[in-house]
Amino acid sequence: MSVRWLIATALVGLIFALTWAVSESVYELGSATSLEIAAVTAAAIGVPLSWWSFRGQLLDEPAEVAWVTWRRVPATPAMSLRRPADEAALDGAFHGYKGKNSPVVVLTGPTGAGKTQLAAGYARTRMAEGWPLIAWINCGSHEEMLAGLLEFADAMSLRVPEEGSGRAVERLRQHPPTGTQPSVIVFDGVVDVEAVRPYLPTMPGWRVIVTSSAPEADSLGMELALEPTPDEELSTQSGLTERTCQELGGLPVSVDLAAATVREEGVDQESYLSELASVAAGELLGDGRDGSRHEESYPPGAAEAALLALAGAGFETDPVTRRLLGLLAVLSPAGAGRGLLYQAADPQDVDATVHRLVRWSLLGTRMDNDGVLLHELTRRVVIDRLRADDWLPQVIGDAADLVGRATFGEEQAWDRRGEGDQLVAHIAALSTSAGSVSASLSPEATERVLGLRQWATRQLAAVGDGSRAVELAESIRTECETLLGPDHPDSLAASDNLVIAYVAAGRSSEGIPLAEDVLDAREEILGPEHPDTLASRYSVAYAQEYAGQLDDAVTNYDRAYTEYARVYGPDNPQTLTVAGALARVRALQPASKGRHRSGQRSTPQQR
Incomplete structure (x- = not known):
């Protein structure tokens, strides 16, 4: 239902009611006559309005677009x-x-x-x-x-x-x-x-x-x-002196930060320039004019302006300010929705802090007022400031917890695919941040980031994005086997997720030997009744089913069902899932030798 249709309907109804009321009360026409006049008038107005509404549905985007x-x-x-x-x-x-x-x-x-x-x-x-x-x-x-x-x-x-x-x-x-x-x-x-x-x-x-x-x-x-904006123009628009604009490197972003700092702190520009000169960005950030940490140096004056704004806005003293800026610095550069940030602090505190940081020009928002954005320059300064204070590993661990609470089960993967896409982007950014401080990251935080990457693999596979799922799953498996060994539980879990990704990518036959290897390893290490072992047998059958090997799939689904029923009981949800898969493939066997039907896949449950 389009907005234009609603508007047109409301106008026609209003015109009909007004014409009827005026005809009957003002002109004292009979009820039947008034009704007829109202109907004719509404129809005369309604025809062009209907075309306007119909044209809008044909040519303009739906409301959700x-x-x-x-x-x-x-x-x-x-x-x-x-x-x-x-x-x-x-x-x-x-x-x-x-x-x-x-x-x-x-x-x-x-x-x-x-x-x-x-x-x-x-x-x-x-x-x-x-x-x-x-x-x-x-x-x-x-x-x-x-x-x-x-x-x-x-x-x-x-x-x-x-x-x-x-x-x-x-x-x-x-x-x-x-x-x-x-x-x-x-x-x-x-x-x-x-x-x-x-x-x-x-x-x-x-x-x-x-x-x-x-x-x-x-x-x-x-x-x-874009050529550098003349200092005279920057000065005219910002209210800063040309000298101040020159000290800031003539960049709009640093002039923005400086003007906000002067306004919010209520200081004169001479005092601001004095503070700016006292900031040693190279010492505080390990970067800046001396380029001591990173290949890309900050523009002259820009890092100092960002540091002064951070200090004035309470980065060092206000826990909510430091937490929000830290989270935004390690999550996706596209910004984060308020719903996610509300999990980090009291929603009222989040809204008040975002509003204040926008005034300081440290944050921006999207036009829907939901997305919260961090400028790339500010992001780099915040990350380096956190690194200099040895806070970056803690922030990454907190961000991993935050994103972990926002994940959801595979049964919701398609219905919540938009959220899933955003979470995958956050997880990718978080993984990059974690890699930069891997030596100082706690084992718990490392495990949480790995778990999020595994979730991202399953989410991509569940929405049919097989090629991306395979690429991510292969990289995780390689990293786990290199660092932990091929028989480590995390390595086996990574291999299991790669099987799911292969199926999603239409490469089920490549997943079968891998699934069988994981099953053998888990049987030997964990025993035949361990939940991970049972799940691996289900994965083998799952890969065989989508590879068209229905007889083998029935055999393994049947054995998996027997073992699930013995360990969990016949009414357990996992047992019932395996029973459903077994019934589904048995029904396909007579008519579908060597091939498989199309439609929504039921992926193995997370283990």
Whole structure:
């Protein structure tokens, strides 16, 4: 049911009621005559309104599409530095394009130059003009880019169970724009140029914006390099002196931070410059102007501005501030929803802290006011600050607990696939953060991160994204076997998840010998009645079933059922699951020798 249909229906009903009331009470016509006049008037108005409603359903996006497309666009920041020349250049690049395909404009420049805000301002302007489709895809990592694209594909009803992300995204790439106006899609913060290239739309009618600091990004389309904003312009817009802007490196992001600090602390600029000069970023962060820790140095003045803002906002003194900034720094660069952050602290404290940090220009929000964003420069400063204080391992452990509480069972995998995609992106980012401090990470935290990666494998397999599941499962198995040995329980669990991934990827025959090896190892190490051993026998049958080896599958399902019933009892849910699988395959046997039916898979239960 579209919004236009609801509006049209309400208007027709209102017109009918008013015409009837006026005809009968004001003009004193009879009831039957008044009813007839009201019906004719409503019909006369209703016909064009119905066409307007019907046209909206044909040409415009459904209500849920509008929600998804704009919800990820960053909201207007507390302090928005206007770039009229760059805005005109961006719009002019699209108007001047003469090619047959959709134009791609690539915004380039250093971190903090304002690329994201320029693209977001363009998107918000087009939305205000009523353009029907505005999509925002965060591309700080491959996983978060796919999460955004898949959310978009879901909104367009282009995602089908068991077809995987590749097919859904390809449908999206070839999908014609919606409505009579051009559609806009922004790929923000591209790190891997070649990874994003296959996802650029091919159909005419799109306006594509890419923001990136990566080398070779200009190869994706028409480059619009953001030149440093003149100190005079920054000074005029921010209220800071030109000298202050110069000390901050002339970057909009650092000017934003400085202006917020001056405003929130109520200090004069001479005092601020004195504080700025006293900050030794190289000592505090192991980076900055001396480049002592990382290959990429912070822009001059930018790290110092971020550190002063962090100190003023309570990073060192307020536990909720430190916790939220730490979590956002190690989770997906695309940001986190408030629902996830509410698990970290009291919701009222979270909302109040987010609101305060937005005023300090340390955080941003999305237009739906749900997503909370951390600028890449601030992220890097927070991570290095946590590392210098030896707090980063603790933050990673806390984040793993937080994400772990947000996971759900495989029976909900498809219905909650959007949440699952976001969690997979968070887990990928968390795994990267954990790898950077693996030597100092506690065994418990290491185990939790590994468990989350295993969950991500099963989630991908359960929604039919087999190729991604296999890639992740293979990497986990290799790491576990290298570090722990092939017979360690974690290594065997990783191999078991790889079997599930092989089935999801349509490579069931490759999973059978692996599942048999895991079963043999678990029987020898754990014994035939251990829950993991029973689950492995189910996995063997599961792989055989989807490889079309139905006779072998029946044999192993039958034995698994007998053992489950003996150990757990005939009415146990796990026993009943195995019984259902056995009945299903027995029913298929006579008509399906050597082949298998299509449809939703029932994956082995987690063990």
